[in-house]
Every structure is written in structure tokens, then in C-alpha cells.
Amino acid sequence: MLSLLLCGLSLALPPFVRADACKDVSLQNEAPSAGQPFAFDCTHPPLTSGKVHVTWYKYPSKIPVSKNTQSRIHQEQNWILFLPLTQEDSGIYQCVINGTDTCHRIHVNLTVLRKDWCGISGNGQLILSDEYKQILHAGRDDSLTCHLNFPQSCVLDSLKWYKDCEEIKGERFISWEMKLSVSNVSAEDGGSYACQARLTHIGKQYTVVNSITVNIAETNGYAGRIPKIIYPKNNSIEVQLGSPLIVDCNITDTRDNTNLRCWRVNNMLVDDYYNESRRIREGFESHIFFQKDIFYTVNITFLEVKMEDYGHPFVCHAGVSAAYFILKLPDGKIYDxxxxxxxxxxxxxxxxxxxxxxxxxxxxxxxxxxxxxxxxxxxxxxxxxxxxxxxxxxxxxxxxxxxxxxxxxxxxxxxxxxxxxxxxxxxxxxxxxxxxxxxxxxxxxxxxxxxxxxxxxxxxxxxxxxxxxxxxxxxxxxxxxxxxxxxxxxxxxxxxxxxxxxxxxx
CATH class of the missing domain: 3.40.50.10140 (Toll/interleukin-1 receptor homology (TIR) domain)
Structure with a gap:
């Protein structure tokens, strides 16, 4: 079925691109809520690292998505942006990446659902979307993450956190950046959470909500809580100036212990430090389950290595553990x-x-x-x-x-x-x-x-x-x-x- 679908999608390519010359990269499924903003980023290193032309289409139309920022649906750089979503927006969207002599496609199967945030169903149960599932660990300090990804033109502020439709307050809870710290987690902290932010785009304001289902994991003793960073190892990496680069941080942690994992530079989160240029970004986290442990991978992507990147530590954090790498030129010297x-x-x-x-x-x-x-x-x-x-x-x-x-x-x-x-x-x-x-x-x-x-x-x-x-x-x-x-x-x-x-x- 996937082969037939991708074959049919080739018909939606613009006239100047041959169907057999375009390589399908991935098909992703998204199920966001109607009535709020949504964005999808087609940046895909290394395919989008060089001089390429990125164009969004909605299948089966051969007309590109508008680049007029006043349009409800439009393309901004590599992003497709919906301000806001409607159920009629459901369908298959494709991002075509045209290079000098290459063509790649990324497909997004978008299913817009009508989800009631803090609405009440007929049986009196709270209806909350469970787009994200996260874990808090009993008896320790932990945190939740608000996943709101939008292009640079969208300003997010006024972040608020809710549990069971009531705004979270109290000394045990601290909101910072896009996270909520919870001290001394107990079984009562499980349940339905949501983070709500104000999104401003070219003078227009919207409300965006990320719903989270939180489960509580019991921790037995302190042993085994400290994660182990396998790579990097406080090492240096030789890389040519101007090259793209991807570095994985590989971490092992116990199954009942989910520490925060992130990349930092100059004591700031990488995504915040490079918020304007977005030249260096933290990638998505993946994991593999073993009998007692979980193997995590979270990468950092350089679209282009510049001179200012050499000699500075890029640090991977996993709970209380940290390790870094430093970039250096192949001749071993960074400055003249x-x-x-x-x-x-x-x-x-x-x-x-x-x-x-x-x-x-x-x-x-x-x-x-x-x-x-x-x-x-x-x-x-x-x-x-x-x-x-x-x-x-x-x-x-x-x-x-x-x-x-x-x-x-x-x-x-x-x-x-x-x-x-x-x-x-x-x-x-x-x-x-x-x-x-x-x-x-x-x-x-x-x-x-x-x-x-x-x-x-x-x-x-x-x-x-x-x-x-x-x-x-x-x-x-x-x-x-x-x-x-x-x-x-x-x-x-x-x-x-x-x-x-x-x-x-x-």
C-alpha cells in the first residue's frame, strides 16, 4: 500500500521534475488538533544543507503552497504553516527538495482531529488528547517538556501549565523555558497535563496547546539512577570548515529512570543559543529498550561548520552526567x-x-x-x-x-x-x-x-x-x-x- 501511495504521489510533482528522478525519503503521520496553529519543518540534513529549492504541495494539486505570509496556509523557508488548522486541511502533503541534479520528497500524512481540550464527555470523563506521553519518577525531582515547534517568525510566550484543567501553582512547580520542574514527585502527580502558550505571527495572536499524559514510575533506591554517557567522551572531532556534521550523544539509563537529555553550548540549550540562525539544532531523541536498560540517542546537527564553532565545547547532558566534544580543523590549528x-x-x-x-x-x-x-x-x-x-x-x-x-x-x-x-x-x-x-x-x-x-x-x-x-x-x-x-x-x-x-x- 505504501508503494502504491508513493507511486501515486509522484503525479503531484511540478512539470519540470521527472517522476523517476525524485527519490522518496520518508512518510510521516501527524494527527494534530483542529483550531490551533500547526507547523512542519522540511529541514532534513544533509539533503537541505546545500543550495536546494524546497517547495510544499498538497496532493494531488500541482500548485505549490502559497508563500504569502498572510495566507492561513503558507510556506516559510522550509516550513509549512497552518494558522490555524481546520478539519478540511487533512490530507497528504509533500515537500519537494530540488538540488542541482537531485530531487527528494518527504511526505506528511496529516489527519486533523477535533479534540476537546478540557471538555467534558457524556460520561463525565475529561477529554484530553494524548499526543505526548511523559514519565515522572516518584520520590525525586523531575520535569516535563512542552513540545511546541514553529518557525522563527512565530513568537511563543505567556507559557502556562495545567493539570486536570486547572492552572498549576505551588512551590513544588517551576516553569522555565519550555519545561516544568516538579520537585519531590508523588503518585498524585500523575494525570492529564497541558502546556498553553500564546503564539504571535505578524501581529496576529493564536493560542496553542500541547496535551501530555503523565505516568508515575516508582524508583527503588538510588543505585542505578545516574545515566552513563557512552559518547562523546570529552574528545575532539576533526571536521573541515564549511562541512555539515551530525554528532550523536549515546546514553544508557535504567528503564525506570528517565533523566533529562539535551545538548548545551555556552551554558545555554543549543536550540536557544542558535535560535536566530537555526544553523545548529538538537535532533529528535530515539531509544532502544533492553532487559534492564534503555539506550538513548539524541544528536546535534551542524548545517554548516563555521570558524566560531572550533575550540568551544558542545556538551551533552543526561541528568547529572555530562560529556563534551570540541571541533578542530584537520591540521590541528583553528586560529591563525x-x-x-x-x-x-x-x-x-x-x-x-x-x-x-x-x-x-x-x-x-x-x-x-x-x-x-x-x-x-x-x-x-x-x-x-x-x-x-x-x-x-x-x-x-x-x-x-x-x-x-x-x-x-x-x-x-x-x-x-x-x-x-x-x-x-x-x-x-x-x-x-x-x-x-x-x-x-x-x-x-x-x-x-x-x-x-x-x-x-x-x-x-x-x-x-x-x-x-x-x-x-x-x-x-x-x-x-x-x-x-x-x-x-x-x-x-x-x-x-x-x-x-x-x-x-x-
Missing amino acids: AYVLYPKPQREIQSHEVDTLVWKILPEVLERQCGYKLFIFGRDEFPGQAVANVIDENIKLCRRLIIVLVPESLSFDVLKNMSEEQIAVYNALIQDGMKVILIELEKVKDYTAMPQSIQYIKQKHGAIQWSGDLTEQSQCAKTKFWKKVRYHMPPKRPPPSSSAQPLKHTS
């Missing part, structure tokens, strides 16, 4: 140069250093010359210790740029560092890392400088700044910048446009 600079005590000199480091260096080396710099004070994570910033990130750089001023006491960055950190510099120098010394003013006496700086000066020399820190000094063709560029590493080759996604899993 690490910039280390002093904090002079004189205000005028401090202003000159900041102007050179924060304005002129990025303008010339990054914008005009295309290098990637790690500037101490600009590119580290908030709250990172100085020693950790230097120790972790300098290893990811191909060059080390040190800005000097004549006052020996002004070089507080190095003077305040531990001997271990100074040893890191010496080790890097001995391992062949090239260092570029830039004298903001002529340094006549190096004897008051740390020994590591004296050694660098003897081995690599120094380039003296020439200019007045104005726009005339911000030209890459001047003599000073030609000297700096001579010591910088070779330019990186551009990323391949035909990169295929990498899949990392245990």
Missing part, C-alpha cells in the same frame, strides 16, 4: 594567531594598546587579509580563568603575536602568570611555534622583561609599530603590515562546496 597584550598603567599608553589590539589588528589582519585571530579578552568564554584560556587556546593557534610597550611593569599579563604557564610558552617555542613580537614603542632594554620574552626577542626579533593609530595606518599594503604578513602562516584553502556530512557516534 593568538594575540597577547599588556595592560599598561599609564592611561594614554593603555588607550594606544587597546586601539591597536581591538581595532587595528582585527581591521587589517581579519577583515582585509582574511586571518582568524584569538584576541585575549575578546574570544574566550565568560568566566574562564586566565591560565585556562592561555593553556587551552594557544595550542589551537598557528602563531603567537605579543604586543610590547617599553615599561617593564606594564606587561602584567605575563608577570601575573604562573611558572607553569611560562613553561608552556617555552615548550611551544621549542616545538617550533613562531612568535611575532610587535613593539608599540621602541623597547631599548629587554633585561627587565620575563626571560621568555628575552628568548623570543633573540630568536625571532621584533617588528616596531610605525603609524599614528589613525585610518592611514589601517592599510595592509604599508611596510609595517607587509612585515607582519611575512611572518603570518599561509592562507587556508577555501572549503569544498561538495562536502558531505560526517556522522560521529560510538
Whole structure:
């Protein structure tokens, strides 16, 4: 029957696409409620990662779904959006993904049901849709998730939680982001829940409801509650710039213990951190049941790896367990140069250093010359210790740029560092890392400088700044910048446009 259905659907393709050239990817069934907004995302890495054209149709029509955002049913980017649903919208919808020489289709079998939220049936029983089933564990703190997925143009706010049609209140319940935390779960916490939010789209407001059936699972003792993350293992992954990437987080947990599982970056949920670009997203969770355990998989998808992704930990959380991976380029270096600079005590000199480091260096080396710099004070994570910033990130750089001023006491960055950190510099120098010394003013006496700086000066020399820190000094063709560029590493080759996604899993 599925083969016949997919065969019949091929007739709905637009005239310029051959039916035998379009490959069927999947058929999904959706049964949402009438009277409220609904959306379906056709983003399907890696099929939609490159330059493709996505078009929605309703079978058997050959006319594309409208892209007029004022229409009740319309396409926005890869999404099809219903504002709101009616029972007449039931049917089969297909998303056609056209590439340069490829064609793929995703089919959605939409059945719109008339579900009464908090209505009463003839036998007095509460009628609630059970679109989502979730579990709370007795005797511990747990949480529920509100599953509302809409495109960026839809703003969700005013989230409220209900149990048996009454709004949830009390000290044991805390609503945060799209979750409801429940402390000290008991058997009475089971039942029919719903999360309700206000959805605003181009000035129009709607109410959207997600109904949840909650069961209570008994927990016997504390042993076995802590989940085990099999992968990632606090490891690094080599990936080319511009490539798509999918990384699985594999977790084992006991059958009676459902911890929260999610991906975070910079202490934020991935979907929230990349809410605007949606370039990096958390995927759907899948699981496999074993005799005593459950094996979970939740992935993180990069539509395109960018330079800012390298060197930062992407963390998979499962309850109290956490593990991360870090992306790195195949040659092992992420940045072209690490910039280390002093904090002079004189205000005028401090202003000159900041102007050179924060304005002129990025303008010339990054914008005009295309290098990637790690500037101490600009590119580290908030709250990172100085020693950790230097120790972790300098290893990811191909060059080390040190800005000097004549006052020996002004070089507080190095003077305040531990001997271990100074040893890191010496080790890097001995391992062949090239260092570029830039004298903001002529340094006549190096004897008051740390020994590591004296050694660098003897081995690599120094380039003296020439200019007045104005726009005339911000030209890459001047003599000073030609000297700096001579010591910088070779330019990186551009990323391949035909990169295929990498899949990392245990």
C-alpha cells in the first residue's frame, strides 16, 4: 500500500521534475488538533544543507503552497504553516527538495482531529488528547517538556501549565523555558497535563496547546539512577570548515529512570543559543529498550561548520552526567594567531594598546587579509580563568603575536602568570611555534622583561609599530603590515562546496 501511495504521489510533482528522478525519503503521520496553529519543518540534513529549492504541495494539486505570509496556509523557508488548522486541511502533503541534479520528497500524512481540550464527555470523563506521553519518577525531582515547534517568525510566550484543567501553582512547580520542574514527585502527580502558550505571527495572536499524559514510575533506591554517557567522551572531532556534521550523544539509563537529555553550548540549550540562525539544532531523541536498560540517542546537527564553532565545547547532558566534544580543523590549528597584550598603567599608553589590539589588528589582519585571530579578552568564554584560556587556546593557534610597550611593569599579563604557564610558552617555542613580537614603542632594554620574552626577542626579533593609530595606518599594503604578513602562516584553502556530512557516534 505504501508503494502504491508513493507511486501515486509522484503525479503531484511540478512539470519540470521527472517522476523517476525524485527519490522518496520518508512518510510521516501527524494527527494534530483542529483550531490551533500547526507547523512542519522540511529541514532534513544533509539533503537541505546545500543550495536546494524546497517547495510544499498538497496532493494531488500541482500548485505549490502559497508563500504569502498572510495566507492561513503558507510556506516559510522550509516550513509549512497552518494558522490555524481546520478539519478540511487533512490530507497528504509533500515537500519537494530540488538540488542541482537531485530531487527528494518527504511526505506528511496529516489527519486533523477535533479534540476537546478540557471538555467534558457524556460520561463525565475529561477529554484530553494524548499526543505526548511523559514519565515522572516518584520520590525525586523531575520535569516535563512542552513540545511546541514553529518557525522563527512565530513568537511563543505567556507559557502556562495545567493539570486536570486547572492552572498549576505551588512551590513544588517551576516553569522555565519550555519545561516544568516538579520537585519531590508523588503518585498524585500523575494525570492529564497541558502546556498553553500564546503564539504571535505578524501581529496576529493564536493560542496553542500541547496535551501530555503523565505516568508515575516508582524508583527503588538510588543505585542505578545516574545515566552513563557512552559518547562523546570529552574528545575532539576533526571536521573541515564549511562541512555539515551530525554528532550523536549515546546514553544508557535504567528503564525506570528517565533523566533529562539535551545538548548545551555556552551554558545555554543549543536550540536557544542558535535560535536566530537555526544553523545548529538538537535532533529528535530515539531509544532502544533492553532487559534492564534503555539506550538513548539524541544528536546535534551542524548545517554548516563555521570558524566560531572550533575550540568551544558542545556538551551533552543526561541528568547529572555530562560529556563534551570540541571541533578542530584537520591540521590541528583553528586560529591563525593568538594575540597577547599588556595592560599598561599609564592611561594614554593603555588607550594606544587597546586601539591597536581591538581595532587595528582585527581591521587589517581579519577583515582585509582574511586571518582568524584569538584576541585575549575578546574570544574566550565568560568566566574562564586566565591560565585556562592561555593553556587551552594557544595550542589551537598557528602563531603567537605579543604586543610590547617599553615599561617593564606594564606587561602584567605575563608577570601575573604562573611558572607553569611560562613553561608552556617555552615548550611551544621549542616545538617550533613562531612568535611575532610587535613593539608599540621602541623597547631599548629587554633585561627587565620575563626571560621568555628575552628568548623570543633573540630568536625571532621584533617588528616596531610605525603609524599614528589613525585610518592611514589601517592599510595592509604599508611596510609595517607587509612585515607582519611575512611572518603570518599561509592562507587556508577555501572549503569544498561538495562536502558531505560526517556522522560521529560510538
